[in-house]
Amino acid sequence: MTGPGFFSRVFDWFTDPVQWSGPTSIPIRFLEHIVTSGVSVAIAAAIALPVAMYIGHRRRFELMVISVANLGRAVPSFGLLVLFVIIIGLRLTWPASLRPSIILAMVLLAIPPILTNTYVGIQGVDPDLLESSRGMGMSETQVLRRIELPLAAPLIVAGLRIAAVQVVATATLAAIVAGGGFGRYIIDGFATSDEVKIFGGALLVALLAILTELAFGVLERAVTPRSMSRAEVRMQTVEVRTPPVAGTGY
Amino acid sequence: MTGAVEFDWEWVVEHLDLIGALLLDHVILTALAVGIGLVISFPLAVLAHRNRRLFPPITWAAGILYTIPSLALFALLVPFTGLTKVTAEIGLVSYTLLILIRNIVVGLDGVPADTKEAARGMGYTDRQLLWRVELPLALPAVVAGIRIATVTTIGLVTVTAIITEGGLGQLILDALQRRLDFTRAFTGASLSLLLAIGADVLLIGVQRFLTPWARGRVLAR
Numbered sequence: 001m002t003g004p005g006f007f008s009r010v011f012d013w014f015t016d017p018v019q020w021s022g023p024t025s026i027p028i029r030f031l032e033h034i035v036t037s038g039v040s041v042a043i044a045a046a047i048a049l050p051v052a053m054y055i056g057h058r059r060r061f062e063l064m065v066i067s068v069a070n071l072g073r074a075v076p077s078f079g080l081l082v083l084f085v086i087i088i089g090l091r092l093t094w095p096a097s098l099r100p101s102i103i104l105a106m107v108l109l110a111i112p113p114i115l116t117n118t119y120v121g122i123q124g125v126d127p128d129l130l131e132s133s134r135g136m137g138m139s140e141t142q143v144l145r146r147i148e149l150p151l152a153a154p155l156i157v158a159g160l161r162i163a164a165v166q167v168v169a170t171a172t173l174a175a176i177v178a179g180g181g182f183g184r185y186i187i188d189g190f191a192t193s194d195e196v197k198i199f200g201g202a203l204l205v206a207l208l209a210i211l212t213e214l215a216f217g218v219l220e221r222a223v224t225p226r227s228m229s230r231a232e233v234r235m236q237t238v239e240v241r242t243p244p245v246a247g248t249g250y
Numbered sequence: 251m252t253g254a255v256e257f258d259w260e261w262v263v264e265h266l267d268l269i270g271a272l273l274l275d276h277v278i279l280t281a282l283a284v285g286i287g288l289v290i291s292f293p294l295a296v297l298a299h300r301n302r303r304l305f306p307p308i309t310w311a312a313g314i315l316y317t318i319p320s321l322a323l324f325a326l327l328v329p330f331t332g333l334t335k336v337t338a339e340i341g342l343v344s345y346t347l348l349i350l351i352r353n354i355v356v357g358l359d360g361v362p363a364d365t366k367e368a369a370r371g372m373g374y375t376d377r378q379l380l381w382r383v384e385l386p387l388a389l390p391a392v393v394a395g396i397r398i399a400t401v402t403t404i405g406l407v408t409v410t411a412i413i414t415e416g417g418l419g420q421l422i423l424d425a426l427q428r429r430l431d432f433t434r435a436f437t438g439a440s441l442s443l444l445l446a447i448g449a450d451v452l453l454i455g456v457q458r459f460l461t462p463w464a465r466g467r468v469l470a471r
Contacts, residue, residue, distance in 0.1 A: 002329040073401050074446035076408040079439025082422050086430045087255050169319030173409065176426065186325045190412070195329040202325035206318040213317045 002195060013200045024184070026204065032180030033208060035097040036106070037167045043103070044110035044163060049156070052115045056122030056152070057144050065119045072112025077170045081105045085177045096180030106170050110163035117159030120236055121152030153223040154233040161216030162237075168209045182208060258433040269421070273441060276417040279410065280403045280449075283339060287346030287399060294347075295354035296380065305355065312348035320345070320409045328413065338410035345406060346399040353395025357388025386461075393457040397450055404446040408438065418442045 013019065019026050055061045081102065088101040125148050133143050149156075175183030185201025188194075224233060262269065298305040315323070323341045331337040361384045369383045385392075411419030421438030425431040 006329060070401075070450070073398070074405065074443055074450070076405040076419075076422075076439055076442040076446075078408045078412075078419060079422050079435065079442055082426055082435045083432075083439055086425065086432050086435055165317060169321070172319045172321045176412065183321065186321060189325075198325045199329050202322040205322035206326065209317050209319050209322070210314065 006196070006199075009196045010199050010203075013196045029180065029182050029184060029204075030208075032097040033168070033171055033182050036102065036171045036174065036179065036181060037164065037212075039098065040103050040106035040167050040171075041110050041160065041164050044107045044167075045114055045160060047107070048111045048114035048159075049118055052118035053122060053144060053149070056119040057140070057148060059123050062119075062123070065116055068112050069116040072109070072116075075109070077105070077109055077166075078173055078176075080108065081170065081173055081177060090178055092178060096178070099174075099177075099179060102171075102174045102177065102179050106167050106174075109170055110167050113162035113166065114156075114159040117155045117162070117237060118152065121155030121159075122148045124155075124236060125151050151225060151228075153225075154220050154228065155236055157216060157220040157223055158233065158237045161213065161220065164212050164216060165209055168205075168212050172205050255432050257436060261433050262437060269437060269441070272416065272418050272420050272438075273445070276404070276407050276419075276442070276445065279335075279338065279342065279407045279417055280400060283342035283403050283407075284346055284396060284399050286339070286343045287350055288396070290343065291347055291350035291354060295351045295358065298351065299355050299358040308351060309348065312351055315344040316348040320406050321412065324410065324413050333413050335414050335416070338407075338414055342403055342406055342410070346403060349399045349402065350392075350395045353391050353398075354388065357391030357395075358384055360391065361387045389461050390457060393453060393460065397453040397457075400449045400453060401446045404442060404449060408442050418445070 022028070052065075055065070084101040084105040088104065091099050091101065094100065122144075129147060130143055133147050138146065171179065171181050172183035172186065175181060175187040182201055182204040185197050185204065189196075189198035189201060220233070294308055298308050318326075320341060323344060324337055327337045327340055331340065365383060365387065366379060369379050374383065407417045408419035408422060411417050411423045418438040418441050421434045421441075425433075425435035425438070428434065
């Protein structure tokens with residue numbers, strides 16, 4: 001266990017020049033973590049957004065969407081990750097941040113929050129508003145683009161935020177199956193019983209997750225229409241990862 | 251080196267004892283985390299409900315704990331509490347706090363003012379009001395919080411195998427160490443999923459039993 005001076009050793013670890021250049025340095029690990037996470041969220045969004053827009057606009061399949069949210073919460077991310085690695089293989093020739101097994105598992109975990117929140121956002125737009133837009137001669141595409149999407153924007157971003165934080169967490173676990181990123185420090189630290197490395201890596205991961213949450217929070221605020229309060233958005237957000245203030249809705 | 255993607259039923263039948271023990275361990279780790287989480291969350295939620303100014307800092311702190319990825323949170327504790335079940339439990343409990351506090355506060359907030367006034371008119375003290383009026387009426391939201399905390403914790407317990415033996419995550423980790431054994435990984439992951447779904451359904455039943463007046467109204471999403 002830790003002796004005295006533990007924190008100063010952690011400080012030394014961070015300030016060691018070795019940590020700032022070379023293939024296992026903090027900047028490289030940071031890039032790996034960001035690339036894996038970014039690619040996964042982007043693919044998940046490319047799949048989930050159009051589907052959620054369509055079914056949200058049509059106001060159908062509500063039960064399916066709720067089930068996807070619930071199932072997404074129940075799937076163990078560690079298990080999914082390992083299963084994909086077994087089925088697809090490690091593919092060690094691929095760059096550490098783009099291994100297909102890892103990306104695929106993370107895409108699957110990122111879809112539910114994006115899907116449900118986009119759906120809830122679009123489907124929650126006041127029907128009277130839609131009717132008057134149609135009365136004004138708007139086509140269905142125009143209704144979706146000019147009315148539904150802007151009003152659903154805060155919830156869409158909330159879905160992306162939850163997905164991104166979840167993916168940053170899973171990318172950390174991916175170090176166990178030879179992925180890159182900050183998780184490497186933790187897993188390599190475990191392998192060599194290097195508590196300073198474990199702690200340093202964990203700090204980096206925690207910081208990255210909190211910054212991701214904050215960055216999307218700022219974006220969420222920026223796209224919130226002035227007519228809508230933050231509390232309103234919060235109440236509607238279906239946190240597949242964090243949950244809802246449930247028990248009230250539906 | 252890809253392991254054969256083939257499910258070996260024989261292995262499962264031969265290792266039912268081990269699987270059962272790990273499943274039980276998983277249930278205990280989860281129940282302990284949600285139980286302790288509830289004991290910590292309840293007073294904090296009541297405090298935040300009565301004194302509104304305390305709500306933002308309490309949820310802010312719980313939110314930060316919630317945002318830190320599980321493996322990182324465990325790793326932050328390892329230098330102090332070691333590769334132990336204590337480390338696992340502290341981490342798991344931390345994740346339940348945000349979920350539970352938020353839901354309890356929402357439940358308490360939802361109690362109609364008229365009802366509370368009527369109870370006060372009947373001479374209820376603050377304590378009686380809380381236990382006999384507010385809490386029963388808040389129960390659907392509280393149980394919804396327990397459901398989500400439980401389902402989330404069951405998933406996170408699989409990760410604790412990385413720091414300390416036990417739980418279904420052990421099978422997943424063993425699969426990695428035994429040349430990517432599909433049978434172990436699939437058994438661990440699918441049992442964890444089934445356990446989460448089972449616990450969710452069970453808790454819906456508990457909620458219906460406890461709050462017969464709210465039947466059909468509360469469908470947590």
